[in-house]
Amino acid sequence: MEAITNFSVRVVQRYLPSAFVLAVILTAIVFVLGVAVGGESPMNMADYWGDGFSSLFKFGMQMTLVLLTGYVLALTPVVQSLLTGLTRRANTPKQALVLTIVVSFVCYYLNWGFGMVAGAILAREMGRRVAIHFPLIVAAAYGGELVRGPSSSIPLVIATPDHFMEDAIGIVPVTETLYSVWNIALTVGLLCLLVIFFMLQKQPEKIIRLEADSEEGRDAPAPEKAYQSPSDRIEKSRWPTLFLGLLAAGYLLNKVIFQGFSIDLNTIILIFLALGLLLHQSPAAYLGAAEKAVNAxxxxxxxxxxxxxxxxxxxxxxxxxxxxxxxxxxxTPETFPLLTFLSAGAVNFFIPSGGGQWAIQGPIMMEAAAALGADPAQTIMAFTWGDGWTNQIQPFWALPLLGVAGRSARDIMGYLVIWLIISGAAIVSTFVALVVFG
Incomplete structure (x- = not known):
């Protein structure tokens, strides 16, 4: 395993382009496929690209704010103290890996947006305090991203009355999808495999440490000016951030008590924003942390x-x-969930937005499942797992984590290629077992 992983790391380090260049290469591949296979003209393909270009502006802004507000929260003295206490429980590289994997996996399971920021921040703190190869622990923090938990939108949509495919497949409760015995067993099994895989990795002789000069939030405070204008005093006053933080907290509390609380990206942003404002001591401190986060x-x-x-x-x-x-x-009815998993994984590499992929591919697959008589619950979860599986080698979802960690995709993808194979084998084996044993 060590030799295979080391080979993968060397190959990726040498040949994988940057995440930006990879996105351009994928654009070129799809452009050529559209002309050669889809029969479209180059001008039509350019139009399709331009029409789609702005479709993720809202989601992109949400992800930017998740990263920014989560990063700013992590730089508050209170959270830094909590992270310090947590990381002190790890005295060796292996302990650091296990703790990072378990915490980030649980956070991803609860909500993928929260897991993205929490995993990256924890990996940074471990990199500061433990002599560990930093790309290795960043990869370990990202490995749990494939888990499908209660924030997975596809099973939740299919369990909601009046969803857009109800006439074809009916309502499929989450007890048959997310909380089925086999899916819970698969989730626990993947966590165990993830821990074992990274525990088997041997650190290189020359490890890459987190550079001390990039340790955000540790800068020495700027010297106080002899004279402070009224505007200077407001910038360093407690009340602006306290007022805005309490306003956001009041809104969230009202949602919990009177409207029913549900976790989505907007809620996560507001929670991070409220906590960051309340825990930073002034607008100047908050904006100073935000400046570092914007770069990420x-x-x-x-x-x-x-x-x-x-x-x-x-x-x-x-x-x-x-x-x-x-x-x-x-x-066939028996092989359809497995083929759904593989096809969802393949399409996900080109359309990494789960909601967007489901809107395009989901109806086709679910109508076919109904026509074949395949199990709808298994098909839904196969699609859901496929959508998450190839995220391991798709930089789209790693970008927030890589931004916080300050690494590039090629630093972690060598490990994740092998984890993709291992996790894929585990998921495929599960669907095969469901066919064999019913």
Whole structure:
């Protein structure tokens, strides 16, 4: 295992381009496929790309704010103290890996947006305090991203009355999908495999440490000016951040008590914002932390629109439909969930937004499942797991974590390629077992 992983790391380090260049390469591949396979003209493909380019602006802004507000919260003295206490429980590299994997996996399970920030911040803190190869622990923090928990949108949508596919498949409760015995067993099994895989990794002789000069939040305070104007005093006053933090907290409390509380991206942003404002001592301190966080968000800002353009070409050129129909043509009721998993994983590499992929590919696959008589619950979870599986080698979802950690995709992808194979084998084995044992 060590030799295989080391080989993968060397190959990725040498040949994998930056996440931005990879997005451009994927754009070119889809463009050529649209012309050669979809029968579209180059001008049509350019139009499809341009039409799709802006479709993720809202989601991209949400992800930027998740990263920014979560990062700023992590730089507060209270959270830094909590992280310090947590990281002190790890005295060796292996202890650091296990703690990082378990905490980030649980956070991802509860909500993928929360897990993204929490895992990256914890990996940074471990990198500061433990002599560990930093790319290794960052990869370990990201490995749990594939888990599908209660924030997985697809099973929740299918369990909601009046969803857009109810006429075809009915309502499928989450007790048959997310909380089925086999899915819970698979989730626990993947956590165990993730821990074992990274525990087997041996650190290189020359480890890469987290650079001391990049340790955000540890800068020496600026010297006080002899004279402070009224505006200076307001900037360093407690009341502006306290007022705004209490306002956001009051809104969230009202939601919990009177409207029913549900976790989504907007809620996470507000929680991070409220806590960050309340725990920072002044507007100057908050904005100083935000300045560091903005730099970490550059990958999201630049690259998310590129993937939206790819999705626009894939959809409008009919490539997703052609691919899905090719899978359906060779499927049987028993093999359909497994083929759904593999096809969702393949399409996810080009359309990494789960909601966007489901809107395009989901109806085709679910209508085929109904026609074949395949188990709808298994098909839904197969699609859901496939959507998360290839995230391991798709930089789209790693960008927030990489931004916080200050690493590039090529630093972690060598480990994650092997984890993709291991986790894929575990998921495929589960679906095979469901066919064999019912």
């Amino acid at each position: 968000a550059r990958g999201i800002i630049v690259q998310f629109p590129l993937y939206a353009g790819i999705a626009g070409m894939m959809t409008s050129a009919g490539l997703v439909t052609q691919f899905s129909e090719a899978i359906i043509s060779v499927a």
